[in-house]
Amino acid sequence: MLTSFDFLFNTIKYKHCSDSDLFSFRVSSKMASFRLLFAISLVALILFATLTPSISKTTKNDDVEDDEDLRFLEETEGKSDVGSPHSHFNEEDEDDQYGDLDEDDFGDSDLDPYKEPEVDDKDVVVLKQGNFSDFIENNKFVMVEFYAPWCGHCQALAPEYAAAATELKGEQVVLAKVDATEENDLAQEYDVQGFPTVYFFVDGEHKPYHGARNKEAIVTWIKKRIGPGLYNVTAIEEAERILTSEAKVVLGYLNSLVGPESEELAAASRLQDDVSFYQTVNPDIAKLFHLDPQVKRPALVLIKKEAEKINHFDGQFVKTAISEFVFSNKLPLITIFTRESASSVFESDVKKQVLLFASSNISEKYIPSFQEAAKFFKGKLIFVYVQVDNDDFGRPVADYFGVTGDGPKIIAYTGNEDGRKFVFDGDVTLNKIKAFGEGFLEDKLKPFYKSDPIPETNDGDVKIVVGNNFDAIVLDESKDVLLEIYAPWCGHCQALEPTYNKLAKHLRGIDTLVIAKMDGTTNEHPRAKSDGFPTILFFPAGNKSFDPITVDTDRTVVAFYKFLRKHASVPFKLQKPVSAPKGEPETKTGESKESSNADSKDEL
Ligand SMILES: *[C@@H]1O[C@H](CO)[C@@H](O)[C@H](O)[C@H]1NC(C)=O
Ligand SMILES: *[C@@H]1O[C@H](CO)[C@@H](O)[C@H](O)[C@H]1NC(C)=O
Ligand SMILES: *[C@@H]1O[C@H](CO)[C@@H](O)[C@H](O)[C@H]1NC(C)=O
Numbered sequence: 359m360l361t362s363f364d365f366l367f368n369t370i371k372y373k374h375c376s377d378s379d380l381f382s383f384r385v386s387s388k389m390a391s392f393r394l395l396f397a398i399s400l401v402a403l404i405l406f407a408t409l410t411p412s413i414s415k416t417t418k419n420d421d422v423e424d425d426e427d428l429r430f431l432e433e434t435e436g437k438s439d440v441g442s443p444h445s446h447f448n449e450e451d452e453d454d455q456y457g458d459l460d461e462d463d464f465g466d467s468d469l470d471p472y473k474e475p476e477v478d479d480k481d482v483v484v485l486k487q488g489n490f491s492d493f494i495e496n497n498k499f500v501m502v503e504f505y506a507p508w509c510g511h512c513q514a515l516a517p518e519y520a521a522a523a524t525e526l527k528g529e530q531v532v533l534a535k536v537d538a539t540e541e542n543d544l545a546q547e548y549d550v551q552g553f554p555t556v557y558f559f560v561d562g563e564h565k566p567y568h569g570a571r572n573k574e575a576i577v578t579w580i581k582k583r584i585g586p587g588l589y590n591v592t593a594i595e596e597a598e599r600i601l602t603s604e605a606k607v608v609l610g611y612l613n614s615l616v617g618p619e620s621e622e623l624a625a626a627s628r629l630q631d632d633v634s635f636y637q638t639v640n641p642d643i644a645k646l647f648h649l650d651p652q653v654k655r656p657a658l659v660l661i662k663k664e665a666e667k668i669n670h671f672d673g674q675f676v677k678t679a680i681s682e683f684v685f686s687n688k689l690p691l692i693t694i695f696t697r698e699s700a701s702s703v704f705e706s707d708v709k710k711q712v713l714l715f716a717s718s719n720i721s722e723k724y725i726p727s728f729q730e731a732a733k734f735f736k737g738k739l740i741f742v743y744v745q746v747d748n749d750d751f752g753r754p755v756a757d758y759f760g761v762t763g764d765g766p767k768i769i770a771y772t773g774n775e776d777g778r779k780f781v782f783d784g785d786v787t788l789n790k791i792k793a794f795g796e797g798f799l800e801d802k803l804k805p806f807y808k809s810d811p812i813p814e815t816n817d818g819d820v821k822i823v824v825g826n827n828f829d830a831i832v833l834d835e836s837k838d839v840l841l842e843i844y845a846p847w848c849g850h851c852q853a854l855e856p857t858y859n860k861l862a863k864h865l866r867g868i869d870t871l872v873i874a875k876m877d878g879t880t881n882e883h884p885r886a887k888s889d890g891f892p893t894i895l896f897f898p899a900g901n902k903s904f905d906p907i908t909v910d911t912d913r914t915v916v917a918f919y920k921f922l923r924k925h926a927s928v929p930f931k932l933q934k935p936v937s938a939p940k941g942e943p944e945t946k947t948g949e950s951k952e953s954s955n956a957d958s959k960d961e962l
């Protein structure tokens with residue numbers, strides 16, 4: 359997986375600063391997938407690059423005779439550098455990319471990025487390693503912001519956060535901040551992977567805050583969580599106000615406003631903290647909420663503004679059953695994909711998604727059956743409609759899923775965990791979608807992977823791998839295969855290209871060795887996991903069912919050659935050319951430039 363879908367969403371939705379300076383020693387694909395949280399738009403997503411430190415810059419050459427004379431490789435390397443496709447490597451482009459990164463990192467203002475603006479945040483508590491745990495333990499509700507002083511998005515949040523702290527002064531909640539650049543251990547303990555990261559602690563348990571970064575939103579969000587969670591409705595006007603103003607409400611029609619029924623309801627409300635819970639004993643109010651005033655109490659109803667507006671609860675009146683009912687029914691049958699709805703999809707506890715792609719002029723034809731099908735999968739699958747002719751967010755998501763044209767196309771997606779996709783085939787009818795959804799839940803569908811067309815000829819030194827010939831080339835048990843996963847726009851990939859071509863040229867006589875590359879933006883394969891571009895993987899012959907080895911040697915011909923000599927299942931040796939060409943004066947510079955890129959990686 360090059361990117362995950364929710365990660366894509368996050369890039370649309372959130373502004374974050376990267377942490378790469380801070381935790382450069384922690385490299386995992388999970389982290390890499392968070393690196394991009396700070397990109398604001400897909401344009402930025404496609405344009406910028408960030409540095410990923412490599413874990414190890416040195417290669418263990420123990421198995422390779424160190425005295426092997428490899429100078430001929432370097433010399434040829436220098437020589438063929440001249441007139442090689444080096445022009446592809448456009449320094450200016452790369453600078454531009456980093457320019458974008460900087461701007462994004464530090465916000466759009468002209469502020470000196472390292473100068474913290476003056477903010478009066480006297481009501482924001484400063485926490486450090488030494489007093490963090492005690493403080494969290496002794497305060498029931500604490501919001502904590504992990505920030506980096508240099509991060510523009512944190513600077514933008516600071517005055518809002520300070521104002522929220524002041525407004526909430528006297529309530530049962532404290533707003534605190536931790537400078538993650540100083541409190542490294544704390545930031546690690548709380549898995550801080552971008553700035554700002556805001557958590558809300560309730561009795562020591564934390565949950566992320568993903569709401570808007572302004573005072574109003576923070577205050578409203580917090581008030582909801584520190585309030586009683588369950589409110590009385592006694593007046594008709596009050597009931598009317600609630601029904602018109604709130605998007606999702608639960609009403610319990612009880613025998614009494616105090617006692618066990620009310621307690622179960624209050625407990626359920628704490629488990630579903632994005633829905634407002636009310637209780638009443640007034641039959642007229644129950645009626646307004648579409649309950650039969652004569653119904654046996656306790657009764658409960660969930661009312662939302664979207665399709666299928668009313669859901670009646672018919673389970674046992676205990677907190678778990680109520681909470682499950684609300685969980686299954688609170689999401690709209692179909693979520694229309696927008697910037698605003700993104701978080702409800704991706705922060706949902708339901709991870710599996712079924713996405714309908716269609717342009718707006720044909721959507722009305724397909725949405726009704728799609729929506730009808732959704733009723734069978736409440737609480738198990740999220741149904742999302744993506745308007746492909748929306749260039750702002752619909753098109754990028756369609757591109758991510760490899761969907762072209764106006765649709766309709768339906769794709770099931772397992773979410774971020776393994777990122778598998780399944781393509782719906784046939785007419786968009788209720789029964790077919792239902793069968794598709796069932797097959798998806800039971801894991802009976804065949805996954806789909808993006809692929810360019812298989813190239814007609816493929817006899818260059820570097821073999822072209824696409825999704826659909828991956829098995830044939832990369833998983834061929836008789837070959838040792840080195841695979842570069844690149845992106846056309848990636849500067850580091852372009853810088854690597856001449857070296858990679860030279861390596862392939864040197865090794866082309868060796869039958870058991872394949873040097874290959876794959877455009878990771880248009881091709882996918884479950885065995886081609888990459889956490890950025892370029893990713894270089896080695897698949898040893900005779901051992902293709904194991905995970906490949908990630909190659910992180912220096913990006914020079916010699917280093918690659920030594921790596922291959924060490925790891926290839928089928929031993930090989932290059933014959934030194936009879937008369938090695940003389941090195942050009944540029945040899946040295948060419949070489950050092952390439953190795954300086956060894957720890958650089960563009961990410962998507
Ligand atoms: C925690 O410790 C730091 C440094 O000693 C101090 O500045 C801060 O005020 C303390 N916070 C609380 C809530 O005691
Ligand atoms: C609801 O009413 C009951 C009974 O009057 C009262 O005990 C309780 O505190 C009220 N709850 C809220 C949130 O006001
Ligand atoms: C819908 O709009 C697209 C352009 O977005 C157009 O290509 C297509 O022909 C239209 N389809 C219908 C049925 O009008």
Ligand SMILES: *[C@@H]1O[C@H](CO)[C@@H](O)[C@H](O)[C@H]1NC(C)=O
Pocket residue numbers: 900901904905927
């Ligand atoms: C295959 O790869 C695994 C994991 O890298 C390794 O433990 C094993 O020894 C390899 N087997 C052979 C036959 O090379």
